Amino acid sequence: MAQGTPFMQTIPQAPFHHLHALWFQLTGTLCNLACSHCFISCSPTNHALKFVAPETVYQYLDEAETHGVREVYFTGGEPFLHKQIMPILARSLQVAATSVLTNGTLITPAVAGELAALAAGSPYSLEMRISLDDVDEARNDAVRGKGALRRALRALQLLQERGLPPIVAVTEYFYEAQETTPQEAGDGSGFYQKFRDFLLENGIEKPRLKVIPVFAMGKLHPSETGASYVTPGMMHGFDVTTLQCTKSRIVADGGVYACPLLVGEPEARLSESSLSEAMQPCSLYHTACHTCYVTGMTCSNY
Amino acid sequence: MFYRRIAVFGGVYSNYQALAAMIDDARRHQAEALFCLGDLGGFGPYPDRVYPLLRESGVQVMRGNYDVSLAEGLTDCGCGYTDPRDNYYAALSYEYTFRHTSEDNKGWLRTLPDVLRVQLGNYQLHMSHGSPRQVNEFLWESTTPDGFLSKLCGDYEADVLLCTHTGIKWHRRLPDDRHAVNVGVIGRPENDGETHVWYTLLTADPHLQVEFVPVYYDYEALARDMRQEQLPEAFVETIRSGWWTTCLEVLPGKERARGRW
Ligand code: SF4
Ligand code: SF4
Numbered sequence: 001m002a003q004g005t006p007f008m009q010t011i012p013q014a015p016f017h018h019l020h021a022l023w024f025q026l027t028g029t030l031c032n033l034a035c036s037h038c039f040i041s042c043s044p045t046n047h048a049l050k051f052v053a054p055e056t057v058y059q060y061l062d063e064a065e066t067h068g069v070r071e072v073y074f075t076g077g078e079p080f081l082h083k084q085i086m087p088i089l090a091r092s093l094q095v096a097a098t099s100v101l102t103n104g105t106l107i108t109p110a111v112a113g114e115l116a117a118l119a120a121g122s123p124y125s126l127e128m129r130i131s132l133d134d135v136d137e138a139r140n141d142a143v144r145g146k147g148a149l150r151r152a153l154r155a156l157q158l159l160q161e162r163g164l165p166p167i168v169a170v171t172e173y174f175y176e177a178q179e180t181t182p183q184e185a186g187d188g189s190g191f192y193q194k195f196r197d198f199l200l201e202n203g204i205e206k207p208r209l210k211v212i213p214v215f216a217m218g219k220l221h222p223s224e225t226g227a228s229y230v231t232p233g234m235m236h237g238f239d240v241t242t243l244q245c246t247k248s249r250i251v252a253d254g255g256v257y258a259c260p261l262l263v264g265e266p267e268a269r270l271s272e273s274s275l276s277e278a279m280q281p282c283s284l285y286h287t288a289c290h291t292c293y294v295t296g297m298t299c300s301n302y
Numbered sequence: 303m304f305y306r307r308i309a310v311f312g313g314v315y316s317n318y319q320a321l322a323a324m325i326d327d328a329r330r331h332q333a334e335a336l337f338c339l340g341d342l343g344g345f346g347p348y349p350d351r352v353y354p355l356l357r358e359s360g361v362q363v364m365r366g367n368y369d370v371s372l373a374e375g376l377t378d379c380g381c382g383y384t385d386p387r388d389n390y391y392a393a394l395s396y397e398y399t400f401r402h403t404s405e406d407n408k409g410w411l412r413t414l415p416d417v418l419r420v421q422l423g424n425y426q427l428h429m430s431h432g433s434p435r436q437v438n439e440f441l442w443e444s445t446t447p448d449g450f451l452s453k454l455c456g457d458y459e460a461d462v463l464l465c466t467h468t469g470i471k472w473h474r475r476l477p478d479d480r481h482a483v484n485v486g487v488i489g490r491p492e493n494d495g496e497t498h499v500w501y502t503l504l505t506a507d508p509h510l511q512v513e514f515v516p517v518y519y520d521y522e523a524l525a526r527d528m529r530q531e532q533l534p535e536a537f538v539e540t541i542r543s544g545w546w547t548t549c550l551e552v553l554p555g556k557e558r559a560r561g562r563w
């Protein structure tokens with residue numbers, strides 16, 4: 001074992017600064033897809049974490065508003081499996097800008113129309129963030145399931161036709177280091193540019209990309225020797241506010257957790273029922289924390 | 303100091319043409335004082351040209367993220383882009399601005415405050431560059447909720463919060479006659495297909511009046527300077543068309559939907 005689990009007393013903590021984003025794992029671990037890299041192992045048969053009830057969402061939204069929350073996110077599983085998604089989004093859009101992380105497969109013309117109407121009725125932005133892994137159908141669908149690329153693309157087009165420029169979320173699952181060049185702008189090569197070109201070719205006029213590193217968790221277990229942790233020494237001179245757990249929390253079945261990556265992990269649960277109580281330091285105990293530390297990634301849109 | 307009418311602006315981005323026009327216009331509107339909320343450089347040509355204009359006109363200036371970076375000799379502008387295309391353009395303009403800003407002017411930036419507190423009639427104003435809590439926090443209209451702004455007014459003991467940094471102006475009325483205003487920027491148009499830029503007049507009469515004032519200036523002359531200095535053609539296009547062409551990744555959906563790209 002090259003780097004084992006650190007001893008309890010040496011685990012660094014992240015202080016809590018302010019509540020920028022409140023997340024909801026709305027549909028638990030239930031998803032209509034079963035992607036091979038899903039970091040929380042969602043599938044049509046995974047009921048490990050249950051749906052969050054609308055009343056629970058409303059109660060946390062009210063609490064978050066008093067803390068000056070800036071953004072609300074809904075994720076899953078697949079949030080559009082929740083029967084109450086539209087009233088929940090309507091309520092959320094009265095409080096703050098709201099985003100939905102979705103695979104897009106359940107966005108029909110009727111759903112897209114309802115979303116556009118909700119967005120038009122709020123001063124705050126409603127963002128639809130749709131996941132893709134590759135511009136190549138065979139490669140994408142090998143991860144996300146047959147037909148996933150076409151269905152996601154259809155959703156992107158439906159949203160954009162209704163005035164909601166969607167965000168495309170891409171994991172770096174198929175990323176190769178040589179793909180990113182500092183001159184992406186100039187020479188038309190690169191990972192971002194590949195997706196931008198693909199979206200433009202398919203009529204998505206305002207390509208918006210959110211690139212996310214792959215986390216060695218869920219269905220992608222870290223190999224025993226490859227697991228790395230944040231150590232106390234690494235905290236010296238480190239700007240801890242780059243970690244999203246200093247400014248966000250996620251509500252899920254069972255309570256409030258430190259961040260969207262560690263949702264459902266008992267060690268990351270900070271309260272069973274109170275957001276205020278969960279606004280306390282959290283422990284950087286997980287291998288995922290090491291990925292956050294190294295990449296500076298955030299699950300937020302920007 | 304106690305004022306009745308002031309002019310507030312941000313984001314000069316080296317646009318000395320618009321700055322000169324704006325200062326004249328604010329005087330015509332009888333502004334008793336002028337306040338600049340930072341980001342003097344970036345994007346435009348000949349960064350040293352804005353400094354004498356600001357100093358000679360007695361503008362009260364605070365620092366934005368760009369000014370902090372220049373003053374401290376940091377390696378980037380601190381906007382925090384992730385897209386390599388945006389970083390490419392951001393790096394080009396930061397490197398150009400850094401190279402063409404004199405040591406004297408960088409030294410002057412080090413003397414500027416990061417916050418300004420001003421009394422306007424009965425209103426306590428709190429001026430910051432991004433948000434009161436973070437110099438590079440983007441306060442877009444569509445991602446800045448009322449609850450958040452009311453909390454900031456309480457936290458910072460202010461009746462009116464003023465900010466810039468995003469490049470698009472807005473005014474929000476809050477309960478108890480509190481207000482939040484993004485004063486916009488005078489350095490580049492606000493992504494609406496128009497070539498003019500904006501500043502903000504605040505008047506206590508005795509109730510607060512917020513007026514956004516367009517500034518028409520010689521943008522073709524600026525575009526010629528930019529080409530002379532071999533600044534990216536994408537920036538020149540923004541000045542001439544009124545549409546943003548780079549660094550779009552930080553725009554929320556509503557603001558992005560209104561733009562051309
Ligand atoms: S669509 Fe998302 S939640 Fe569903 S299995 Fe794929 S990665 Fe997991
Ligand atoms: S996984 Fe990342 S965001 Fe979550 S607790 Fe660890 S460092 Fe914080």
Ligand SMILES: [Fe+2]
Nearest residue numbers: 341366367467
């Ligand atoms: Fe700025």
